[in-house]
Amino acid sequence: MxxxxxxxxxxxxxxxxxxxxxxxxxxxxxxxxxxxxxxxxxxxxxxxxxxxxxxxxxxxxHKNAATLSDFAQLGPYLYLILIVIECSTLTSLSSMVYMVYAGYKPSLIPSCNLSQYNNFTSPNGCNLLGLYRNESTACRPSLSYQFYSVNVEFNMLCEDGKAVKNSITYQMVGVLIGAFVFGQISDMFGRKRVLIIVLLGISIFSLLTANVGNFVQFLMTRIAVGFFTGGLSAVQGVFLIENIPKRHRMWVNTIVTWSPNYIFFPLIAYLCYTWRKLSLFTSGISLLACILLAFTFESPRWMIQKGRISEARNAIAKIRKINGDTNEVDAAHIEEILADEEKMYANKHKSSGKKYTFYHIVCTKTYLIWTLTLCYGVISASLINYGLLFNIETLSGSLFWNSSLYGIVRWSTNCFVGSSDYFIPKFGRKTLHLVAVVFIVVAVITISILYTIGKAMLYLKFKLFKVQVDKMITISIFATSR
Structure with a gap:
């Protein structure tokens, strides 16, 4: 044609x-x-x-599709969630920085004309203490301390005091194991259940810590507290993010976090004064968080991920009722989202019923690089953070004021980073992370150089002093022989 x-x-x-x-x-x-x-x-x-x-x-x-977070509102239920997270954050902080005060090293008060031996960091001071412990003498050195620590009560000074410092390592290993175990369990059985378990665990073992009779018992109970604290740290942030509206996450994570609590926590430690009372405070605030948590619902986001759509639907309906949200249009949109999620869950499990574990964050080259990069940043920051934290007693001045100033510096940095992320979109999380890591590297290198120079100068002064002494001895011997 x-x-x-x-x-x-x-x-x-x-x-x-x-x-x-x-x-x-x-x-x-x-x-x-x-x-x-x-x-x-x-x-x-x-x-x-x-x-x-x-x-x-x-x-x-669905590039512009709405999510459940878009329909979440500030209301009584969200305020309850924030109170729960604040109490659990204070619990986590109290447990993690507990040894800053419970492991505080006292100093030696000059007495009996022994003013040159004014601390236990010098070998002479520790030798003097050992002498008085082994011999009967009328002079007894007195201790000076700002907090009644385990070192003071169990008389663990000098070499014995190192055992208290070393115990922090075992407690932090407990934290690491707890985060690994309870993080996976929360993915399997829910956030709320795990949070109740870890909060009860912290409360019970902190109560036991306050009633131990020796240092070995203290160490065992503190390792258990660290184990449950690791679980709390891993799960509470996820529970918070899954329950608050997306548009409010930035300011919430800036206010309800460690740093602002660290500013006023030294006041709590000051009022408690003894390590036993401070452990009782940790037990009490943990129990309060657990009680308040009982009035909340399981995370709807987690229930949807597990295909429990009807339970998520009921929880969302009750949350909206508590918040006084009667918008029928929003209710219709939420129902559409839940229906889509139900279909997606069904289709996903028809094709693959795979359960994800820690292995899947390193199963591909891309995931492995992301995981290693994040781990490097967290480990670097943690080593520096806890290195400073657990040795803050070596600074001159008040232990409590120094701790508060440390918290102010941390929170100021958090606010700056949070504001930059919010108001400067081009800055980005990757840039923030890179700047932080570079700053840490430069700071550590600078400190290492200054430390090396200081040691070299000290060695040089010692050598010069030794030369002068040798000259004086030589001259004396020569003069005597004449």
Whole structure:
């Protein structure tokens, strides 16, 4: 057939197809407008009829699709969540920095004309203490301390005091194991259950810590506290993020966090004064967090991930009722999201019933690089943070004021980073992380250089002093022989 005779048929065919597409488009638009005339931003993309019948639309096509977090509101329930997280954060902080005060090293008060032996850091001071312990003498050196620590009560000074410092390592190993174990358990059995278990564990073993009779018992109970504290640190942040609206996460994570609590925690330690009372405080605040947590719901986000859509639906309905949210349009959107999640969960488990574990964060080259980069940053920051924290007693001045100033510096940095992330979108989390790591590296190198120079200068002074002494001895011997 000649080419000219096909042109009218093709034009007619194209006109019919365009008409059909316009009819489908108008039908979909009219349906969406009847539900919500003003919801233009969250309008679903237009789909071909065949696509709707074959399978659910992939998540990637919903670039502007709403999520459950978009419908969460500030209200009484969220305030309850914030109070719970604040109490659990204070619990975690109290447990982690406990040894800053419970392991505080006292100093030796000059007495009996022994003013040169004024601390236990010098060998002479420790030798003097050992002498008085082994011999009967009327002079007894007195101790000076700002906090009644384990060192003071169990008389663990000098060499014995190192055992108290070393015990921090065992407690931190407990924290590491607890974070690993309870993080995985929370993915399997829920955030709320795990939080209740770890908070009860901290409360019980902190109470036992306050009633131990010797240092070995103290160490065992503190390792147990560290184990449950690791679980608390791993799960409480996830529980918070899954329950608060996306638009409020930045300021919440800036206020309800360690740093502002660290500013006023020294006051709590000052009022407690003894390591036993401070452990009782940790037990009490942990129990309070556990009681308040009982009035909350399991994370709806976690329930959806586990395919428990009906339970998530009931929890969301009760949360909205507590918050006084009666917006029917929002309720309809939430129901649509839950229905989509249910379909996606069903399709995912038809194709693969895989359960994810820690292995999957290193199973590919990309994930391995991300994980190693994050771990390097966290380990570097933790070594410096806890290195400073557990040796803050070596600074001159008040232990409590120094701790508060340390918290102010930390919180100021947090606020700066949070503000930069919020107000300077181009800055980005990767840039922030890179700047922080570079700053740490430069600071550590600078300290290492100054320390090396200081040691070299000290060695040089010692050598010069030794030369002068040798000269004086030589001159004396020569003069005597003359």
């Amino acid at each position: 000649p080419k000219e005779e096909m042109v009218p048929d093709e034009k007619e065919k194209l006109q019919i197809e365009d008409t059909e597409k316009e009819d489908v488009k108008e039908l979909i638009e009219s349906g969406s407008n009847s539900d919500n005339d003003n919801d233009d931003d969250n309008e679903a993309p237009i789909l071909e009829p065949d696509e709707v019948v074959l399978e659910p639309v992939p998540a990637e096509t």
